[in-house]
Amino acid sequence: MTAESLGRFDVVVVGAGAAGMCVAIEAASAGASVLVVEKQSEVGGMLHIANGEFSGAGTRRQAAHGIDDTPERHFEDVMRLSHGRADEDLVWRTVRAQGDTVDWLESLDFDFDPGTPGLVHGHEVYSVPRTYWGVDLGRSLLRLLGRRFEDAIEAGAVRLLLGTRIQGALTDGGRVTGVTGIRPDGGEMVAHGDAVVLATGGYDADPSVRNRFLPPGCENALIACLDHATGDGLTLALTLGADVSADGFFIPVMGLIPDPARSGFAVDYREAFVQVAPAYRTPYEIWVNQDGRRFVAEDGESPERRERELLRQPGLAMHIVWDRSIAETAEPLIGNGTGDWTRERMLAECEAGRWIVAADSLRDLAERLGVDADGLIATVERYNVAVRSGNDPEYGRVVLPMTIGTPPYYGLTSVAASLLSRDGVRVDGDLSVLNRAGTPITGLFAVGEVLGNNVFAGDNYVGGMSVTPAMTLGRELGRALGAAAASRSISD
Numbered sequence: 001m002t003a004e005s006l007g008r009f010d011v012v013v014v015g016a017g018a019a020g021m022c023v024a025i026e027a028a029s030a031g032a033s034v035l036v037v038e039k040q041s042e043v044g045g046m047l048h049i050a051n052g053e054f055s056g057a058g059t060r061r062q063a064a065h066g067i068d069d070t071p072e073r074h075f076e077d078v079m080r081l082s083h084g085r086a087d088e089d090l091v092w093r094t095v096r097a098q099g100d101t102v103d104w105l106e107s108l109d110f111d112f113d114p115g116t117p118g119l120v121h122g123h124e125v126y127s128v129p130r131t132y133w134g135v136d137l138g139r140s141l142l143r144l145l146g147r148r149f150e151d152a153i154e155a156g157a158v159r160l161l162l163g164t165r166i167q168g169a170l171t172d173g174g175r176v177t178g179v180t181g182i183r184p185d186g187g188e189m190v191a192h193g194d195a196v197v198l199a200t201g202g203y204d205a206d207p208s209v210r211n212r213f214l215p216p217g218c219e220n221a222l223i224a225c226l227d228h229a230t231g232d233g234l235t236l237a238l239t240l241g242a243d244v245s246a247d248g249f250f251i252p253v254m255g256l257i258p259d260p261a262r263s264g265f266a267v268d269y270r271e272a273f274v275q276v277a278p279a280y281r282t283p284y285e286i287w288v289n290q291d292g293r294r295f296v297a298e299d300g301e302s303p304e305r306r307e308r309e310l311l312r313q314p315g316l317a318m319h320i321v322w323d324r325s326i327a328e329t330a331e332p333l334i335g336n337g338t339g340d341w342t343r344e345r346m347l348a349e350c351e352a353g354r355w356i357v358a359a360d361s362l363r364d365l366a367e368r369l370g371v372d373a374d375g376l377i378a379t380v381e382r383y384n385v386a387v388r389s390g391n392d393p394e395y396g397r398v399v400l401p402m403t404i405g406t407p408p409y410y411g412l413t414s415v416a417a418s419l420l421s422r423d424g425v426r427v428d429g430d431l432s433v434l435n436r437a438g439t440p441i442t443g444l445f446a447v448g449e450v451l452g453n454n455v456f457a458g459d460n461y462v463g464g465m466s467v468t469p470a471m472t473l474g475r476e477l478g479r480a481l482g483a484a485a486a487s488r489s490i491s492d
């Protein structure tokens with residue numbers, strides 16, 4: 001069967017997530033002909049599930065809230081929070097323009113959450129409020145970008161192919177000249193482009209790719225992202241001789257619940273996760289490891305401290321333990337970002353047996369959780385003494401609201417999770433993919449999570465420093481490729 005030829009375009013974008021849509025929107029508005037190829041049946045990529053928290057300094061919205069901020073300060077914060085391990089050039093390149101991205105979204109009537117700009121306590125905090133999110137989280141960004149993208153399609157400037165998976169590249173004398181892929185009916189396709197942009201996102205949904213990059217002992221981490229993140233762009237770039245980072249950094253996301261129906265995966269983040277940040281919910285429970293021992297102050301302010309302590313626990317697992325009195329008193333332990341986990345729903349979940357284990361004694365609870373029973377009983381005794389005395393000598397916890405002693409007892413296991421690829425394709429300042437000799441592979445570009453998050457966050461999480469570089473550098477790349485197309489057409 002001969003491959004269907006889609007013709008020649010100025011820019012071929014692989015992937016229609018935040019990065020790919022932004023490349024396409026800007027390249028098309030600069031006059032380029034653009035083909036976007038997306039393997040899923042809809043656009044949006046990780047925006048369907050992401051919190052969509054983005055960051056930018058010196059914005060109109062900050063000024064309106066009396067917040068004095070600059071890209072230089074944002075840069076310093078990123079380098080501090082990333083322990084100096086982020087890529088200085090790429091960080092500066094994106095943060096200097098992230099404020100413009102925020103202002104651009106505002107000019108398009110983005111539905112900002114009224115509490116923004118804010119400080120976000122799920123990660124180590126910035127020195128000033130410079131994080132924003134929509135009322136509908138990542139879906140707010142998707143709606144806005146999706147509308148602009150749709151406009152470009154309707155104007156005839158962008159052609160979108162859904163359900164088409166790019167698998168290979170066309171080359172000519174070392175230059176990338178197009179892509180090959182599989183259409184939804186199984187037929188092959190080819191498309192030629194002066195520039196091919198890999199905007200394919202990360203690899204975390206495929207453990208065979210992800211675990212090549214994780215440090216040893218972390219293979220047990222749950223997968224907490226959507227299924228499309230299978231590292232296709234990275235794999236394709238490798239076949240073309242691209243250089244790929246392998247820094248060996250990993251910092252987990254906490255609070256994810258193992259999905260009983262899908263081994264190795266977390267329960268969908270949009271349905272349920274445990275709210276572990278004390279800034280958002282007062283902790284009433286204790287967290288123990290497989291030995292039944294606590295391992296960190298549950299009310300500690302530093303997310304990074306908690307995350308790194310969890311990485312040291314066997315199986316990367318922690319077991320959250322509480323009792324009936326706490327269940328009837330505390331705010332719901334489980335949330336999903338939309339506020340529909342009420343105390344009543346939480347009490348029903350305690351009895352439902354889906355994820356939460358209930359038992360009339362701590363010994364039974366420990367056995368059902370797979371935790372050392374003597375260890376757990378001794379830990380609860382010590383914890384109750386700490387509550388009564390108002391002093392936790394072991395871990396220095398200061399929030400000690402209630403003892404644990406009223407059956408039934410409850411337990412919920414949570415495992416460290418990955419949702420964001422740490423390593424990725426190496427690029428230069430123009431987002432040209434570099435080969436292993438450090439030379440650009442002509443015609444091949446990459447942007448978004450395919451670059452790996454380490455370049456923007458080092459060995460940590462830094463607020464908004466995945467989706468904002470995806471949009472900001474995506475827009476810049478789109479403009480640059482659009483300008484290159486315009487200058488080619490003038491000289492032709």
Ligand SMILES: Cc1cc2nc3c(=O)[nH]c(=O)nc-3n(C[C@H](O)[C@H](O)[C@H](O)COP(=O)(O)OP(=O)(O)OC[C@H]3O[C@@H](n4cnc5c(N)ncnc54)[C@H](O)[C@@H]3O)c2cc1C
Nearest residue numbers: 015017018019039045046050051053166201448449466467
């Ligand atoms: C639960 C969760 C919460 C998050 N919260 C935040 C946050 O608050 N702030 C933040 O900065 N980041 C956050 N992130 C990360 C952030 O959302 C992503 O890094 C970012 O959206 C990635 O954008 P992207 O366009 O590079 O990739 P994606 O959004 O993953 O898009 C890639 C697209 O490429 C397509 N594709 C892949 N391979 C092929 C192929 N072979 N052929 C054709 N198409 C292909 C995919 O189907 C997909 O549509 C979160 C992630 C998760 C999972």
